[in-house]
Amino acid sequence: MASVQYREINDRSGRFHALLAAFGALILAGLGAAWIMEHRGHVITGMSNRIVWGMPHVFAVFLIVAASGALNVASISSVFGRDFYKPLARLSGLLAFTLLAGGLAVLVLDLGRPDRLIVAMTQYNFKSIFAWNIFLYTGFFAVVAVYLWTMFERRMNSHIGRAGMLAFLWRLVLTTGTGSIFGFLVGREPYNSALLAPLFIVMSFSFGLAVFVLVLMSAFRWSGRALGDVVLNRLGNLLGVFVAAVLYFVAVYHLTNLYMTHQHPFERFILLEGGTYTALFWFGQVLLGGVVPLVLLFARGANRSRGRLVAAAVSVIAGGFAQLYVIIIGGQAYPQVMFPGKVVASSFFDGVVAAYTPSLPELALGTGGVALALTLTVVALKVLPFLPRSLADGDVDSAAT
Amino acid sequence: MKSDRRQVLALGAAVLASAALAPGFRLIELVQARSPEEAASTLQRWGLLIDTAKCEDCDVCVTACHEENGVSGHGRPETDAQWIRKVSLRDKQTGHTQALPVMCQHCEDPPCVDVCPTGASFKRADGIVLVDKHACIGCRYCVMACPFGARSFIHEPVSDQKADVPRGKGTVESCTLCVHRLDRGQTPACVEACNRDGGKAMVFGDLNDGAGELQRRLRAEPSSQIRPDLALNTGVRYQGL
């Protein structure tokens, strides 16, 4: 197989600087939001004592889950030996790193006491999945960095397989840890489920690949590099499979719940009577996040249209945000059942669906994290040779599996 | 030589015996009162029994708690902290109504303690579940984890704190069973107010004290926990639920 040549992006155009400036502005807005939240308290956000995790967490969890999934392409090449994907491995590792950085930035800045981060990094309660996640997330940075190094440093190329295996296993544990944040909550009907960990794993596959595809296509287009249909068709097919897997897990989750009478009120809330949450579930999660991408990717003629792939990826991402909104915020909005069979009322909003409206500081913080991830990506692409010079049909090894 | 060895052995036996017996002497002391220089111990487990039949429309416990602990509202009920609240119930099938105060249940196996990443949410030796504000990073995971919605996150800057009850923005808090009062031999403010001005529905005491009123009542009369299915073994028990 001809060796792949990688090259940094050499873009000094106005568009490049405008992109960085736009990201920079979003990052500043995010930092400003964090500052004002830290100073005035979370009262200025839409979060409350019933909805303690809001938009920032939707963004952060999306970024973290996508980070884990973005590494998939590299794993497929290193761990499963599919040489076809090898040229894409470096970008895959980079995105895993930067998306995680963006997600963690949002999470840390939303803390009630972000100045106490050093406490979180030195004092641990190891029964808490959060404590494990701190190690898993920071360790992931190190693992991906080493993995990338084995790819970049020719003398280390023989170790790519080992590093790739470590990274692959690490992110499975990491994503299981992320899903378990919710799965381990004993007192809440929407969460308390072993299914959440594997659901998050397949969500990571789907969201991560969608982000990867969009970044790949934009980077190649704006740096004037050739990106052939062979690569895109493969990636599109893969994305479709992952989207279908997510739909499967969502279906199993809800069908199982529907079998349990005591879960019916919760299912009625999500599927029928939840207002915003119901709309987001059906139109966002299922339609945009599931059905639309599948149609776009697998209907006749899909193989010839890049527009369809872009639309599918965007749709998956939109659906992903909707899904996380329903899981995280819908799950909190639904009242905890302390007294089965009773109508409950109190001054602390027991027994009622909690109200929540995303506020500007929260949205600014969340988008700031996205902008941070993308800025780091763009800067890295410019500084180091992450991208192959060409992924044209003639240049990729289409004989490879 | 021989007598020396015997002396040593006798002395050793005496020391050993007193070491074995000494905790027993402490036992009697601790059941009664604890001086400020003594640590909380597992020999005690504080608990509360609430007879919901005597609760009705009264909310003296809520007022007393918030007054004692300096929990003042800002007129924003969604974000204001509430350490205790009256919950009204109406049975869907029968229409029977009742009311009861709900606060931190001081579980034996608290989910909030399990999930706290820094160990700020912890259970003291004598069973009181507390938040060590020095370690709390304000992640709110414990608020998610509590099955009883007992925890509040402080959303705004706090001023005029009571000297015995530090509270600050960005940390999480909940009912402390008035630990500052307990440690000087008093009862929680809610219990005191209920017995003074309210329906006399609350009994506070040591769940480990066989002779105490709390254990006697629990042994003699039926009582239940909220969410018994979670097997958390709460320190707060209710009658009439």
Next chain:
Amino acid sequence: MMRMMIGALLAGFAVAGLAVAADKQPARVVVPLVEIETGGLCVAPTGEMRRDHMKMLLHQRDLTVHQGLRDPRFSLKNCVNCHASRETGSVLGKDGFCSGCHSYASVSIDCFECHSAVRQSRVAGAAR
């Protein structure tokens, strides 16, 4: 090269000499105003308190919170009661006992985000 080294050494001595001399004169450098209005002794000698009060606080707070050890000598409430300014009743503020030194040294204090900085004038039914 040699000359430069000697020159630097002499300059160093000169500066040090000036600094030593300055000690003896009225201070040209601002020092914190620490007013202790309550008579008597603190729980430890002044030098030790100045150096180690942060360590004592960090250690004692864990004992108090986690084990319920409330030796009145080491309680923060007690420190505040003793050291609060007679005028303002607080250890914070412009000439507050804590904030005076801390703002001079530019070390932020976290304690009073949560703890009351104000002297408790009336002790109602509580043992001290």
